Amino acid sequence: MRLPRSNRLQALESYPFAVINEKVAELRARGIEPVDFGVGDPRTPTPEIVREECKTALDRHATSGYPPYKGSQPYREAVAAWVKRRFGVELDPETQITSTIGSKEGIFNFPLAYVNPGDVVLCPTPAYPPYVRGTQFAGGSCYFLPLLAENDFLPDLDAVPEAVARKAKILWLNYPNSPTGAVATLDFFKRTLEWGRERGILVVNDEAYSEISFQDEPHPSILQAGIEGALSFQSMSKRSAMTGWRIGWTAGDTDAVLAFREVKTNIDSGTPWFIQDAAIAALQDDAHVKAMVKEYRIKRDLLADTFVGIGLPDCRPAATIHFWQRVPEGMDGLTFAQRLVEPGVAVVGTPGAWISDPAPDGGNPGHSYVRFSLVPTIEETQTACARIKANASKLLA
Ligand SMILES: Cc1ncc(COP(=O)(O)O)c(C=O)c1O
Numbered sequence: 001m002r003l004p005r006s007n008r009l010q011a012l013e014s015y016p017f018a019v020i021n022e023k024v025a026e027l028r029a030r031g032i033e034p035v036d037f038g039v040g041d042p043r044t045p046t047p048e049i050v051r052e053e054c055k056t057a058l059d060r061h062a063t064s065g066y067p068p069y070k071g072s073q074p075y076r077e078a079v080a081a082w083v084k085r086r087f088g089v090e091l092d093p094e095t096q097i098t099s100t101i102g103s104k105e106g107i108f109n110f111p112l113a114y115v116n117p118g119d120v121v122l123c124p125t126p127a128y129p130p131y132v133r134g135t136q137f138a139g140g141s142c143y144f145l146p147l148l149a150e151n152d153f154l155p156d157l158d159a160v161p162e163a164v165a166r167k168a169k170i171l172w173l174n175y176p177n178s179p180t181g182a183v184a185t186l187d188f189f190k191r192t193l194e195w196g197r198e199r200g201i202l203v204v205n206d207e208a209y210s211e212i213s214f215q216d217e218p219h220p221s222i223l224q225a226g227i228e229g230a231l232s233f234q235s236m237s238k239r240s241a242m243t244g245w246r247i248g249w250t251a252g253d254t255d256a257v258l259a260f261r262e263v264k265t266n267i268d269s270g271t272p273w274f275i276q277d278a279a280i281a282a283l284q285d286d287a288h289v290k291a292m293v294k295e296y297r298i299k300r301d302l303l304a305d306t307f308v309g310i311g312l313p314d315c316r317p318a319a320t321i322h323f324w325q326r327v328p329e330g331m332d333g334l335t336f337a338q339r340l341v342e343p344g345v346a347v348v349g350t351p352g353a354w355i356s357d358p359a360p361d362g363g364n365p366g367h368s369y370v371r372f373s374l375v376p377t378i379e380e381t382q383t384a385c386a387r388i389k390a391n392a393s394k395l396l397a
Contacts, residue, residue, distance in 0.1 A: 008137060023341040024348055034346040035384035040178070040321060040373035044241040044295070047288040050278045057277035067270035070261050071099025071249065075276040079234075079249050082283045087221040095254045096227065098261050099271050103208055103235040103248040106260070107172075108134040109267060110233075110250070113259040114169045114202070115140035122164075122171040124155055126179055126324075126356035126366045128206065131172040143168065146359035149326070153182035157195050159360075165199045174206040176219055179355060179371040180324040181317020183215060189225035197229045202256055208235040208248075211289050213319035214297050223252055231256050238321060239289055240282040247271050247279045296321055299374040299381045306385040310392040323372040324352065328396050333370045336395070340370070345391045347384045 004010075027034050070076070076093035083089050083097075091097055100106030108130040111121060117139035123131045125144040135142050143164050145155035155173070173192065175184035189205070196203040205222035213219045222230045231252035237243040250260060282288075303323055304316035315325045327336035333351040340347045350373075352366025359365055376384065388395065 011136070012133070023338070027341065027343060027346050030343065032343055032346050034341065034348050035376050035380045035387075036348040037323075037372035037374070037376060037384070038348040038350050040375065041243055042238065042241050042321065042375050043377075044292055046241050046245070047282065047285065049285055049288070050240060050242065050282045053281035054274050054278035057274035060277070061273040064273070067273050067276065069098075069265045069268070069270050071097070071271065072273060072276050075099060075271075075280060076249075078280040078283050079251065083221070083223065083251060086218070087224050089221065089223045089227070091223075091227070091251055092254075096257055097249055097251045098257050098264070099276065100233070100248040100250055100264075101268060101271055102237060102243075102246040103206065103233045103250075104130055105246070105268070106233050106248060106250050107131060107206060108137070109263055110204070110231075110260055111135050111138035111140060111170060112263045113256070118167070119169050120164055120167040122155075122160065122168050122201070123357075124172060124174060124177075125359060126352060126369075126371075127172070127174060128178055128208075129355070131174075131206075132357065135170075140169070142357070144357050144359050146361075146363070146365040147177065147180055147182070148365055153177055153180040153324075154184065154188060157192065165201065168199070168201050171196055171201050171203050172206065173203065173222065174208075176207075176209040176213055176319030178209060178320050179322040179352070179369075181315075181320045181322055183213065183219055183318045186220040186224055189220060189222045189230075193222065193225045193230050202229055202231060202253065204231040204233065207232045208238055209320040210234070211239040212293055212296060212321055214293070214300065215318055219319060227252050227254075229253055236279050236282055240279075241288075241292065242279070242282065245275050245278065247275050295378065296374050298378055299376070302378070302381050302385050303372060303374070306388050309389060310396065321374045323374060325349070325370050325372060327368055327370055332367055337370050339395050340388075342391075342394070345387045345395070347387060 076097045079097050080091045080093045111134045115138040119140045121135040121140050123142040147153040193203050210219045233250050235248040308314050313326045337349050337351045349370040352369030353364045356366030
């Protein structure tokens with residue numbers, strides 16, 4: 001049966017990923033295996049201590065029962081302990097932390113707590129799509145804040161018209177930032193939180209990559225700037241290679257956490273007990289995180305040195321698993337990505353424009369970029385780098 005899809009679904013724009021996907025399929029048909037930096041799903045195995053804890057927890061929860069919507073008490077306490085240890089911030093697990101089924105679920109559903117039709121949500125661009133999609137599904141509209149190299153990929157809040165700010169309920173931030181790899185300082189968080197408080201706008205930072213940082217100092221959390229009016233979304237996916245386990249949390253402003261819980265009680269029935277227990281084990285161990293960051297750093301440097309070696313700017317990210325490479329002067333990201341998937345090179349990246357929405361001035365901040373996600377192995381990355389070097393003249397022509 002073919003029913004017309006809802007207006008909401010029909011209104012969504014999809015990007016022409018087919019152009020690159022077709023080329024990748026052609027390569028495979030010719031027996032050429034591309035090195036795929038296109039999809040940001042880490043292939044590192046989940047640490048053994050986490051998998052072992054999950055096996056034991058399965059038996060511990062032999063009689064299942066629905067888990068609490070807000071997350072089990074031990075899980076929320078483990079989150080509070082981790083936030084205290086990592087950021088020095090004291091949170092009440094009863095009222096200031098709630099579990100999510102991965103941060104995508106939380107980010108997408110959160111606007112339902114506050115956004116009415118006609119309300120505005122301030123969204124960065126380029127950015128992780130659920131900030132926009134969650135806003136649209138809640139009936140709100142997005143005002144885009146372009147992340148530009150000249151502003152260190154931070155939003156320019158002075159450029160937001162006061163009339164827009166007055167209608168805004170939420171400001172989404174994402175530092176460390178995907179896809180630009182940019183970082184923020186505690187001072188930036190303090191200034192932004194103050195800006196939000198003055199205007200009655202919740203400042204929400206997606207902190208999925210807070211642990212994947214190549215800086216000497218650990219990356220700050222928005223919660224270090226203050227709890228009132230601030231919220232962080234955290235994820236176990238990248239920190240502990242648990243993308244398939246679907247667990248994260250949101251923490252901060254009491255009213256926002258409680259409002260979000262109210263939304264969630266109508267949508268889902270919590271994260272499985274044994275996954276929460278496994279996440280507790282992951283949060284209590286830092287060694288696996290250090291080892292993973294070391295590997296990402298090697299891949300980041302291999303790629304950065306290769307691009308610099310062929311004459312492109314040094315776009316080495318300060319954090320995250322993403323690499324936002326500026327393409328040759330006068331070329332656009334799509335052209336560069338298409339040249340990279342030609343048979344002699346066979347390297348897959350995502351054209352920046354496909355993951356960026358146009359800014360209020362009409363320009364697309366991703367136009368001159370290609371995103372590479374550092375998910376292939378070190379050996380695969382070396383192969384990709386060798387092919388890029390060998391084909392430099394064709395890529396840059
Ligand atoms: C910026 C950002 N936030 C959140 C997520 C989603 O994390 P989770 O797996 O917890 O849903 C991703 C996943 O790629 C991401 O890139």
